[in-house]
Amino acid sequence: AACMFLFAHSGLLADLTQKPVVVEDPALSTQKPKEYVKAIAWAKRFTVGIIAEQPGRRGEYYEVSGGQHIGSGIVLNEQGYVLTNSHVIPESTSRLEVVLGEKAYEARFVGRRADYDIAIIKINAKDLIPATFGDSEKVEQGDICLAIGSPYGLFYTATDGIISAVGRQGDFGSLVPNYIQTSAAINRGNSGGPLI
Numbered sequence: 001a002a003c004m005f006l007f008a009h010s011g012l013l014a015d016l017t018q019k020p021v022v023v024e025d026p027a028l029s030t031q032k033p034k035e036y037v038k039a040i041a042w043a044k045r046f047t048v049g050i051i052a053e054q055p056g057r058r059g060e061y062y063e064v065s066g067g068q069h070i071g072s073g074i075v076l077n078e079q080g081y082v083l084t085n086s087h088v089i090p091e092s093t094s095r096l097e098v099v100l101g102e103k104a105y106e107a108r109f110v111g112r113r114a115d116y117d118i119a120i121i122k123i124n125a126k127d128l129i130p131a132t133f134g135d136s137e138k139v140e141q142g143d144i145c146l147a148i149g150s151p152y153g154l155f156y157t158a159t160d161g162i163i164s165a166v167g168r169q170g171d172f173g174s175l176v177p178n179y180i181q182t183s184a185a186i187n188r189g190n191s192g193g194p195l196i
Contacts, residue, residue, distance in 0.1 A: 039146055040158045043196050046075040046131040047148045048082055049099035049155040050107075050121070050192065052089045072149035072193030073098070073121070074131040083131075084192030086112045086119040098123045099155055115175045131194065139166055139180060147184040149193030159185040 052069040071088030075081075082098060089096065089109060096107035098121065105123040112119035143163040151157050161184030168179040182195060 036146065036158075036160065039196055040148065043146070043148050043194055044101075044156055045129040047156065047193055048073045048075065049150040049153075050082075050084055050088055051097040051099070052093040053095040053097075054090055054092050055094045069093070070150050070153045070189040071191045072189065074192070074194050075100070075128050076120070077130045078128050080123045080125055080128060081110070082107070082121050082123060084119050084121065086114045086117045088192050089119050089121070096121055099150075100125065100128075117174055117176070134196075136166075136180065139163055141165055145182055145184055146196045147182065147186060147190060147193060148196070149186075149190030151185075151187035151189040153189060157190075161185070 050069075050071040050073050052071070054067050054069070069088060069090055071084055073082045073084035073088070076083050089112070093109065096109060098105045098107045100123075103125075105125055107121045107123045110120040110122050141163055144160070145163055146158055146160050148156060148158050161182050163180060164183050165181040166178070168181050169177075170179055180195065184195070
């Protein structure tokens with residue numbers, strides 16, 4: 001009772017009843033952290049979408065229409081070499097296209113190392129910004145990471161997660177000795193893109 005008496009006589013009760021309480025929506029705050037925004041903007045400069053077209057073929061009794069393989073890649077250097085996964089570019093690919101920013105470039109196949117699941121293609125473009133490579137030896141379980149790619153043809157899609165494990169062993173017909181496992185969503189079309 002004494003506390004209520006003091007509270008009532010302090011004038012705070014009148015202030016609370018007269019002034020509306022404004023609670024700011026955290027989503028509208030200009031003070032929200034920008035680390036992800038900055039990291040994604042940085043990585044989009046060297047991340048590309050890849051479209052590999054396959055021709056149709058005629059079977060003995062039917063005709064199979066052509067199709068597209070969608071993937072991702074990273075710009076290796078200013079000369080226009082792009083690194084991607086080998087499985088992004090099927091052997092029967094008839095035409096390659098690279099999407100970088102708002103532009104699309106005709107690309108040519110340079111080569112692949114299927115047992116490492118890597119391939120190189122090349123575009124003719126100016127003012128390219130090459131990727132900066134990290135040190136996989138410094139990656140630790142629990143590190144926060146972002147993946148950027150073209151899942152289902154949606155270029156420059158970003159997902160986040162953590163490094164779930166390092167040094168994963170797997171056969172997969174590959175010579176790669178170990179793998180980095182992540183909880184970031186990786187879907188068809190993400191292959192070849194960066195993990196940041």
